[in-house]
Amino acid sequence: MFLDDGRAVVTKFYRPHRWSDDQILEEHSFALELAAAEVPVVAPLVLSAHRGTGLRLAGEPATLACLQHGTALHRFSVSPRCAGREPELEDPSTLRQLGRFIGRLHGIGAARPFLHRLLFNPPQAARAAMARLHELDAITREARPAWQSACGRALDAVDQAFVQHGPLQTLRLHGDCHLGNVLWRDGGPHVVDLDDACTGPAVQDLWMLVSGDAATMAQQLRHLLDGYCQFRDFDPRELALIEPLRTVRMVRHSAWLAERWHDPAFPAAFGYFGTTAYWQQQATQLREQLEVMAPG
Numbered sequence: 012m013f014l015d016d017g018r019a020v021v022t023k024f025y026r027p028h029r030w031s032d033d034q035i036l037e038e039h040s041f042a043l044e045l046a047a048a049e050v051p052v053v054a055p056l057v058l059s060a061h062r063g064t065g066l067r068l069a070g071e072p073a074t075l076a077c078l079q080h081g082t083a084l085h086r087f088s089v090s091p092r093c094a095g096r097e098p099e100l101e102d103p104s105t106l107r108q109l110g111r112f113i114g115r116l117h118g119i120g121a122a123r124p125f126l127h128r129l130l131f132n133p134p135q136a137a138r139a140a141m142a143r144l145h146e147l148d149a150i151t152r153e154a155r156p157a158w159q160s161a162c163g164r165a166l167d168a169v170d171q172a173f174v175q176h177g178p179l180q181t182l183r184l185h186g187d188c189h190l191g192n193v194l195w196r197d198g199g200p201h202v203v204d205l206d207d208a209c210t211g212p213a214v215q216d217l218w219m220l221v222s223g224d225a226a227t228m229a230q231q232l233r234h235l236l237d238g239y240c241q242f243r244d245f246d247p248r249e250l251a252l253i254e255p256l257r258t259v260r261m262v263r264h265s266a267w268l269a270e271r272w273h274d275p276a277f278p279a280a281f282g283y284f285g286t287t288a289y290w291q292q293q294a295t296q297l298r299e300q301l302e303v304m305a306p307g
Contacts, residue, residue, distance in 0.1 A: 018091065019091070020089050020091055021089070021090050022087050022088075022089050023087060023088050023090065024085060025086045027083075027084070032077075032086070033126075033127040034127045035086070036070045037126065037127045037128050038128065038205050038206065038208045039054070039055045039074040039075065041125075042202075043055070043072075044119055045116060045119055048119050050112070050115050050116050050202075051112070051197075051199060051200065052202040052205070053090050053093050053201060053202065054090065055075075055089065055090050056088075056089045056090060057074060058073050058076055059073070060076070064078075065078055074088055075087075075088055076088070076089075093196065093201060093203060095195050095203075096195050097193070097194075098190065098193060098195045098200060100220065100222070100231060103234045105195075106220075106234035106235050107234050107237050108199060108200065109200055110238025110239035110240075110241075111238035112200045112238075113185075113216050113220075113235075113238075113239055114238065114239040114240065114242030114243040116216070117184070117213055118242050118243050120182045120183035120184060121182040121183070124183070124210065125183050125208075125209070125210050128208055128210060129210070130181070130209065130210045130211070131184070131210060131212075133255065133256055133259045134166070134170045136259060137166050137258070137259040137262050137263065140262045140263040140265070140266035141163075141262055141266075143266045143269070143270065144265060147270065149265070149285060151285070151287045151290055153287045154290030154291050154294065158293055158297075160294075161293075161297035161298050161301070162293075162294075164297075164301055165258050165262075165298075165301050166258070166262070168258070168300075168301055168304040168305070169255040169259060169304070172251065172254075172255040172304060176249075176251065176252060179249075180246060181211055182211075183209075185207070185208060185216050186207035186208050187204070187206070187207035187219075188202075188217070188219055188220065189219040190219075190220070192204045212249055213243075213245060213249060214250065214252055214253060214256070217232070217235055217239070218252075218253040218256055218257065219260075221235065228253075254300060254303045254304045258300045258304065261293065261296060261297065261300070262297075265284075268284045268285075269284075272284070
């Protein structure tokens with residue numbers, strides 16, 4: 012949509028019951044804090060409401076609008092519309108620049124804690140996702156024994172990996188830093204979505220930016236960390252958590268799809284989900300994760 016002054020903006024509506032107002036406003040505050048420190052982020056706009064619109068504004072400054080329509084409460088924010096492309100991860104200089112970007116973001120993130128956003132506990136989150144999939148009866152009868160066995164053993168390995176690591180150093184994170192949430196524009200990266208901002212370990216914002224075989228990922232990580240460590244120290248022990256975190260994401264992604272399957276947009280976009288073939292593939296991938304998580 013366009014404002015009267017010609018600026019293009021995007022309106023973001025928040026699903027009922029997913030986040031509280033305090034959690035949404037804390038996300039907005041983090042984005043504004045990053046923007047004030049000149050970390051490239053698409054921050055929400057400060058809003059004003061004309062008398063008679065029925066809008067209630069929240070936040071200091073006001074970034075969340077609430078509109079009661081009958082029994083439904085609609086909550087939304089407005090941000091500038093920003094175009095861009097995915098970063099080219101084959102380029103070492105791009106990876107180093109991404110590392111510097113995440114290092115700067117984490118430098119701000121470490122300055123103070125979240126009070127309302129979630130604390131990301133990966134083993135706990137994975138167990139909750141597995142339980143949710145059973146609660147929703149999402150796994151087909153034919154695939155259930157193999158998937159349940161593979162998932163249970165994989166999550167046991169995740170538990171063990173975090174026990175072996177010991178207490179985690181945590182900070183405010185982007186939380187879901189995959190390529191779809193990072194735009195390359197004006198010669199550098201921009202964060203476009205802080206919806207999953209949380210408290211967690213630094214490696215959570217790094218591992219989704221690498222891919223390929225073990226040798227390729229190791230090389231990509233070296234470039235990322237070369238940039239990252241220009242702004243912030245990194246505990247190399249967290250690298251051992253990458254494959255456990257990948258396993259956690261696999262199970263949580265399945266639960267995320269299952270919980271939203273009633274939304275007509277999801278079957279249209281993820282038609283492969285929920286079939287016996289899907290769950291058999293997931294079981295195979297979880298067994299593969301068991302192998303890569305095995306102590307070397």
